[in-house]
Amino acid sequence: MDCCLLLEIDCDHTGHLPPSYKACVKKEYETFPFNITPYSNHLGWSSSTDCCRWDGIHCYRNGHVVHLLLPFRGLQGRISPSLEDLIHLTHLNLSHNSLSGSLSHGFFISLKSIEVLDLSFNTLSGELPSSLPSTINTIDLSSNHFNRTIQSSFLQPAQNLSRFDFSNNNFTGSILSSICSNSSSIRLLDFSSNHFTGGIPQGLGACSKLHFSRAGLNALTGTIPDDIYNGTALQEISVPLNQLQGSISDAAGATCKQLNRKLAGVSNELYKSPSAELTVNLLFGDISALNFSNLQQLRTLDLGNNNFTGVFPPSLYSCKSLTAVRFASNQLVGQIMPDIAVLQSLSFLSISTNNLTNFTGAIRILKGCKSLSALILSKNFYDEAIPEDESIDGFQNLQVLALGGCRFTGTVPIWINNLTKLEVLDLSYNALTGTIPTWLGTLPSLFYVDLSNNCLDRGFPPIVGEFPALSSVTTYIQLNRTYLELPVFVQPNNVTNLQPYNQLSNLPPAIYLANNTLRGNIPSEIGQLVVLHLLDLSGNDFSGSIPDQISELINLEIPNLSRNNLSGEIPASLKNLHFLSSFSVANNSLEGPIPTGGQFDTFSDSSFLGNPGLCSAILQHSCTNTTTHPSSSSERPNKELNGTIIIAFSLELAIFLFVLF
Template identity: 35%
Template sequence: MVAVLEIWVFVIILLVSLLQSQVLVISQNLTCNSDDLRGLRGFMDRLESPIDGWPTNSSSLSSSSRCCNLVGITCNSSSGRIVRFQLQNKRLTGMLSDLISNLDQLRTLNLSHNLLKGPLPISLFHLPHLEVVDLSSNEFHGVLPVTINLPALQVFDISDNAFTGSIPSGLCVNSTGIRVLRFAVNYLDGFIPPLFGNCHLLQHLSVASNFLSGVIPDLLFKLPRLQELTLQDNMFISITGIGNSSSSLVHLDVSSNRLTGNVPDFFHSFPNLSYFSADSNNLSGEIPPSLLNSQAISSLNLRNNSLYGSINFNCSIMVNLTSLDLSSNNFSGMIPANLASCLKLKTINLARNNRLIGQIPESFKNLQSLSYLSFSNCSLNNLSASLKILQHCPNLSVLVLSMNFLTEQLPSDEDLQFKALKALVIPGCRLTEIPKNLTQLPSLISREISLEEPSLDFGFFLKRNFSDRGLWLQYNQIMSLPPLLDLSRNFLTGPIWLEFGNLKELYNLDLKHNNLSGSIPDTLSGMRNIEMLDLSYNNLTGTIPPSLGNLFFLSEFSVAYNDLAGIIPSRGQFSTFTTSSFVGNPGLCGGFNLELKCEKIEELLPTDPASDDDDDDDESFIVWMVASIGFGTGFLVTVIVLVVVPIIRDNKRIRRMQALSINR
């Protein structure tokens, strides 16, 4: 009986103790620590914008305020002190108060993705418990302090601001546990601090897009836990060091600097390095043996340098290679047949190596994973054989062969099939005929074809290129490349095939600067997703089909310098096109906001089966009013046509328009 009583006494004491602790926590949550209160008030006083979920002004905060219940604030459950201050993506404006140092128990400070400005208070760099500082994507400026005393610091991110001066060397003196340092996209200059060699736990270092210079020091490659090192877009002149076999480095980017000399032959010291980019430097010489035999490399980008020699990767060892960009160099010889032994390759860019000769090897049939291939501006021949080989690559979706195959013709073999091809770029090749089978590409007819997403590693951007062949567009950025057919700047003759209208998923059709003749097919209105249509600089005759006004997503259009006549359509997107889209056709007139006046409109009116109703005049007037007040975008015109016009049109035409909208 005594033992039972003792047990009950113990239980009661325990319950009372727990109740007291809960009351203590509740009372602490109801009040605000005096130091934290001063820090919060100071923070609010320097802001120029309110914080959702906070009082409207600092005077509303008092010692009885529930500071721990404010949005973005987390307190320690036992002490009631603020330990996390997280107000990212709040569109905050103003400056950071020096009183932030009153939050002396703070462990996490995240004010990223706001509009905060001004210099950082010195006191911020002396908080003893601060582990994470993320001030990225703001408008902070000024010079960072040399002396930093943040012994608990693990993550420091001030990227995407406007800081100047040098990288603080004191970061790795007292903050020896730091794991992440990000200084990218600022205006920092000087050198990599030698004391960074003390950051033995550092895993990620990014100083990209600054004005740092000098030598990329060996000490970085000796950090045992460093996995990601991004140094691109600076002014570094050379790389030193050989690394070590125990390196953890996975990602190394030194692109867009001023590096000279040879590519370092140190890849045997980085057994885990899967991504290496050194594009847009002044590197020369041949690809080093350790890189040609790297088992770990999966993405390699050496574009835009002065490298030379043959391309001879050891694909029996490079079993992980998926992305290869060697464009804009001086490589020579035949296209290496053994490259097809790198069976995981998805992207290959060998463009602008005009000393690469011959034809695409038969072995390329084995590249079953290949999605993106560019041999633009090389010295290839035998287009017919090349296409027959590449059609065996089932995932090939982008093929760029511009500035090759001079005086050759596209094959008209009806058996030539590319099931996944969505972008074919062959300008500047002096081709003379458009094969009709280009109008039968399945991936441009139906969305049912499943295509892989573009490779993030494949450098492929679009820029203007001046050469002895005139001004033309050079494709270099795959991420923005839409489904397209580019056959411009050839010697193509004959008509524009009616069957082009079947390509419902085509976004860009470029046939400019050829010798095409005949009329513009009315069937082109079937390309319902077309955004750019360029038929300029040909020998086209007849009128512009009014049905092209139904192409609601057409944002760029040109038929300049042909021999067209008649009235320019005024419906749909044609209300947005300027005179430059139609110049060089003396017989054209009309159009919105154009100086091409029609003297005898009745004689020039084209026959439009879709506009037999008298109410179409009202429809044109509605669209004209929208364009006149500045709402000339395709989206708004589409809305007008889908909402207002059905009031005027009969039910049959309403249903047709709605069907087009649903399909889009």
Template identity: 35%
Template sequence: MPILCIILVLMLSSASSISCCTEHERNCLLQFLAGLSQDGGLAASWRHGTGCCSWEGITCGSMKNEGEVAAVTDVLLGAKKLQGSISPALGSLPGLLRLNLSHNSLSGSLPSEIMSSGSIVILDVSFNGLAGVPTTTGSRLKRRPLQVLNISRNSFHGEIPESIGQLKNLEMLSLGNNNMSGNLPPSLGNCTSLITIDLKFNNFSGDLGKVDFSTLRNLKTLDLLQNSFSGVLPESIYSCSNLTALRLSVNPIHGEISSRIGNLRHLSFLSLTENSLRDIAKAFRALKSSRNLTTLLIGRNFWGEPMPQDEAIESFESIRYLSIYHCSLIGNIPLWLSKLKNLESLDLSNNQLTGAMPSWINSLSNLFYLDLSNNSLTGQIPATLTEMPMLKLDDYEAHLTRQFDLPVYFVGIARQYRTVTSLPALLNFRANIFTGVIPPKIGELKALTRLDFSSNQLQGEIPPSICNLTNLQMLDLSINHLIGPIPEGLNKLNFLSELNISNNDLEGPIPTGGQMSTFSSSSFGGNPKLCGSILAKYCDPVEAVPTVPDISENEYGGKVISAVAFGVFFGIGVLYDQLVLSSYFCPK
């Protein structure tokens, strides 16, 4: 019994030490509250006379910091709709380990007292309106070094200080989407615990070769998208043997991809888009050893070079997302692409590719995004296009669960995709020289959400089966030589929000009363034989579209058979009558 009493006393004393914060900590938190112009309802919880360990967003523990008792270990107030400034008093919380003020509308500067705190391990103030020059000092690192520094999505400016190299335990450095500039300090190579470096969308410049990346053996993600770094790809990067994601896109980096990139055995995401790289054939040879590569984005490089036709790409079996757009590459669509059996997205747009579209396209059983626009491809669109397995599935997203290692950006970096499933199911053959008709069975690709065959030389009618694409959101068949009526069934495509069938030779009335009524005249212009209220051109009564009942294939076949049988019996009857009558009127 006495032992139980002792245990109970210890438990109560432990609970008391955890649940009670000091007067100093309470005052620091109240000073932070006083600096807010919008507190997101915190005032209702943060009341005088109550223990701050019970306040919203506050977590307490039990510890001592240089002889000073401290209770508050976490201030977690992300996405609380807070407005105002950050009080320096938060930096005086002696036991604070984690500070999260992300996804608010805070403004002003990030107090140096917080940056120099001797206890904070995780600091996240991302997605706010903070400004000024962030600073770091070495004094805070003697006891509990900073491991995560995330100040992305603010308006910070200035350079990364040389003192960054004193953050020996820093694992994540995220400064993306700010206005920071200058060269990367060589001392960054001293942060040997770094796993993630995210500096995208800033104005950093200088030669990357001045940073010794070879010391960053733990580095897994390096994202320097859209800065002004120059020079060649630094050789020291190829020593980061644990690197899984590397993005240096939209920088004036030049030269060639070194064969040493094959040392990055774990690399799965590589984006070098919009630099000034050359020798695409050497690049493919260098990447053969990267057998785990799933995402390869190398567009806007290799200007005017031949498309490699005879490269052995057997080692690229893991590739799922391949983009080689806007390079003005010359040649045909290469056969080695047919070996990429896991390929889900292929972008060869804005090149100078010629020849026919290969009939083996349906062998890429996982492909659901294909962009061949703005090339000089000729011949007919192969019928095998309508046999693409992934595009025939109503639930193709269920077969695509992989997430990109880094967000993929589109449309001038105005749109980003984090998962493969967020990409549209797309066929874009715009601005080529395709002839012949639209494949009659195009309607079997039921997964399609975007279809663009515009600016070609296609002929014939719009196939009725296109009305079976019930997931279609965009349809562009403009600037071709299409004839005949607009299929009435287009009215039933309820998700269709973009339509352009202008500049053809279509005729008859524009269907009304459904989805067609939501589009403007520009969707139909340049077809002199079309009529309808949308074009302010009324149709003659003889041009009225007859109402044709929907019938199934079985019903249709049955009616055809009945008609043929009736015709046969009718013909036999007429022939018999002629024979009988001839016996009366013919001479003997």
């Protein structure tokens, strides 16, 4: 019985669990080859129940495990070799967990019956195992840390492969040229967000059933080969953010009816031959002069990060099937016109980093787009006043609102309180004044808030502890986990590659309040936000002690409390935060010993500099026989040193999230 292999125990001759098994197990999951975090979904497994009835496991009548489906279950650690003993397994889904390590060399050889494999959204690394099994038709290893090159022998046995997704990894080398000759039934190829070089290979035209071909965010050069258009089923060619150049072949006209579902060519130097009929010359020039009216079935239009000029193209309003539009990072001018409200299927709209005007008019018009779930208008409408009245309603489906970098004046507008499905709010880099409104903490789904770099003052409202999606693991897990029509891009610190996020649930829960004039104590209620990963309170006027309750933020990875007026000691309880990757309390008035143990032994002196009263070996200031005194106002480091303003430490996710894209 495969359950016995899965649990690494001996069964009786009938293949059933022995009666003594329950007594041998100290706790649930003990023998399961993954770790289950205390805050993950409860699997509901019990040693008193046949494992074929456990959630996520399906067996044939003979007891062989054929399906192991455990996405979003908080699994951690390496994949145990015992998993390879499930030789009858046909479907394996361990996606959206925290699995790490590499796959064994014989991983695919052992799972010789596997048909569907999904290990996406983990932190698996290393090179790929040997060749795929001949039975496989779907493989998704996207959003991991796999590297090295993909050898042609890896795909050779997989003649029935239909879906191949290796996006968002660290693969290098060339894209395989033999993939279609080995697997002519492929429908989706996704090599995007890796480090592939060279050109798009010849031979993709042999994939006669290919619907989607994606290779964006790599370092590809050269031209798009003509034979790719031989695939009459082709619906999407997406090659954004590469270094491609040259013309789009006239052969593309033969697939116009399919290709007009999606046109994506971000940041290349592609141009269209004047005699061709396919309107891929959208990539340059005055966009308002282009005619979109022939593309009645167009659903997704992604032309971000180019040099288009003109106004929002009026002919686009005839494309009633549009669900996603991105014109971010161009040179568009003018206003958003009322005609856009005819696009009732529009779910994703990004026009950030242009030169649009009249935000009040835009927001009153866009509320008529009833399907909008992501609205990204950052870095437009410069120096305008943000409308604050409650009469702005609608947006009942809005999950993402990004208005950063507009230099808006006014206060945090109360109409945002009507956005009951809002999950992500970016109002950073404006000139907003007043207080953090108490109603912000009552929005039921809000888990990512960026109010940094404004002029907000007064205190930090205690209601901050009431954020439902940040204070309840259950509520956070139940948030809408549907995929966005187009990804939003994040640029982590010291990383040149933009990281795409197609699903909001993959963004780390965060509160950014850096560089305001907030004062008073940090409320102890902040310890209720047990889901929080990132907390940036730097560059304010917070005073008093660091609340011990921060140690209750069990998922916290990056707290930044630097450049405030905090005093007292660093709570020793903070060393119990086991997920800290960085920590900063620099430039305050703290004193006493720096905690030791846990992650605190990994932090450098830069995390604590500018606190003359702190003592520790890493500061070369021994705590032995040392009497510490609070720093006087003249000793406390100023936010301005030697005439240079200190810029706040930018955390893992910065303004780049919505301002650039």
